[in-house]
Amino acid sequence: MTSARLTPARRxxxxxxxxxxxxxxLPLRPGSTGWQxxxxxxxxxxxxxxxxxxxxxxxxxxxxxxxxxxxxxxxDERLGWGGNPAGLVxxxxxxxxxxxxxxxxxxxxxxxxxxDWFRERGVPVVDLRTSPEGEGLYRQLGFARAxxxxxxxxLS
Numbered sequence: 001m002t003s004a005r006l007t008p009a010r011r012x013x014x015x016x017x018x019x020x021x022x023x024x025x026l027p028l029r030p031g032s033t034g035w036q037x038x039x040x041x042x043x044x045x046x047x048x049x050x051x052x053x054x055x056x057x058x059x060x061x062x063x064x065x066x067x068x069x070x071x072x073x074x075x076d077e078r079l080g081w082g083g084n085p086a087g088l089v090x091x092x093x094x095x096x097x098x099x100x101x102x103x104x105x106x107x108x109x110x111x112x113x114x115x116d117w118f119r120e121r122g123v124p125v126v127d128l129r130t131s132p133e134g135e136g137l138y139r140q141l142g143f144a145r146a147x148x149x150x151x152x153x154x155l156s
Contacts, residue, residue, distance in 0.1 A: 007068070007106070008109065009113040012055075016056070016058055017043045018040070019058070019066055019067040021039055021040050023094070023096040024094055026098070027096060053076075054072065054074045055072070056071065057070065057109075057117070059106040061098070061101060068106045069101065069110050070110055071092060071111050071114045072093055072095075073091060074090070075088055075121060086122065088123045089123065090127070091127050092111070095110065095111060095128075108137060
């Protein structure tokens with residue numbers, strides 16, 4: 001993991017959008033199409049906001065104009081409750097490492113930078129969904145299984 005210490009995570013910029021889309025494609029089923037243009041538009045808009053509620057942190061591939069890893073997060077504003085009067089909740093998604101750069105700690109660097117971004121904005125709660133492969137990293141970062149099960153309704 002020493003190589004990760006030589007390549008710090010940085011805040012993504014609008015110019016990183018094509019690479020963020022490329023990384024997002026990696027865990028999706030092959031042939032998944034039709035979403036890339038809209039996703040790129042959303043990322044350009046959100047990453048370019050003066051007071052962004054979205055952030056992405058990335059690690060560059062050493063010596064290449066490509067990204068090795070990324071983590072994206074949003075801040076959701078809900079009604080407050082005890083322990084979170086402002087109702088701010090972070091949500092992490094799109095944590096991906098290029099297969100050629102796995103096991104170097106790049107996702108950890110992206111996640112640590114994203115969690116610092118949430119802390120700096122006063123977000124006391126951060127949620128995510130994980131694959132079995134990612135669960136170990138998230139547990140090491142302090143995440144725990146929530147007691148309430150997630151549910152979803154597709155309206156389309």
